[in-house]
Amino acid sequence: MEGSVLATSCPASRIDSPPVIAAWAAVKYRVGRRLASSQTLRGLPASVFPLVLSHGKERRRSRETEARIHIDRKLYFNESFKRQEEEEAREAEAEISCPVDCVREVRTYAEFERVLHDAEQNNALVVVDFYNSSCGSCKYILPQFIKLCKRGCGEECAVENEKGVMFIKHNVRDEYDDLTDLARFYSIRSVPMFSFFVDGCRIEQFPTRDRQKLEQNVQLLLTRYFN
Template sequence: MKIYTFKLDSAIVEAAIELSCQAFAYINILVIEADFESILKEAGNKLVVVDFTATWCGPCKQIAPEFIKLSEVPENKEVVFLKVDVDEAEDVSSQCKISCMPTFQFYKNGAKVFEFSGANLATLKSKLEELR
């Protein structure tokens, strides 16, 4: 499993999205000081699933391995998976109006299409299947 941790600029976003399409069936990016809008824009019509998490959050720790497993499923190779630490990327979590963790947001064409909070694996799986 590869986890990319970096300050994002548009070139890195493009490379990360390209990697998710070519060499890997998944991508898991820890967004630190990201230009969140550029990530969504670069993803185009691909589904983007964002896991807003915190290192101190028990339910976040519970669902984290499942989120990683879902990113590795071949059917999800066209899905962009992002993991945002709310304490590291306060600007992103504030912009996305995150009030509890874990919160999962789903985006297509730059627009949020679904959101739920809590470590509910069934909802995560069903929405991924429905929206991808």
């Protein structure tokens, strides 16, 4: 009908909806709890607050004590490991010590030529460890090399052992840190380098820090050339 206003049904108020009522109740509950809590704190005597502060200090001291204990424990284990390593080093040194050095040190080319001549006369295999005193791998393999020599030593621990092997070592650097004539002659480019000689001739040469490989090669050459 013209000029008339259509009546529409008014929706229910959102404030009265159940979710809104529940949320508002939760807010009032939390606010009430906070107010009660603050009133409780205001009602506590002043002597309580130092106890709370002292409790925090105790916790800090406890954490500091635990940290110090952890540091002391770490230092203790480090010192224990260091003592153990020193003891193992002393045992290794005692194990490789000989009344007479069974590994002969040669310093010149002429001296090595005499060694080769003696080996040829005695029908012996010559094993040479070309090393450098500042080389870590050389320091590692030298005790193993000495153990190979000691295995064939008799009571007197002579240089020529009972298996017919002469163990020689040579520092490839002289007192002026220059390459020695012997190292240049045999083209020693890396250390530790092990060379094997039969009848004055070099038959094999390779670098290694593996004692097992070295021992196997010595046994192989003894079987091939001296049996």
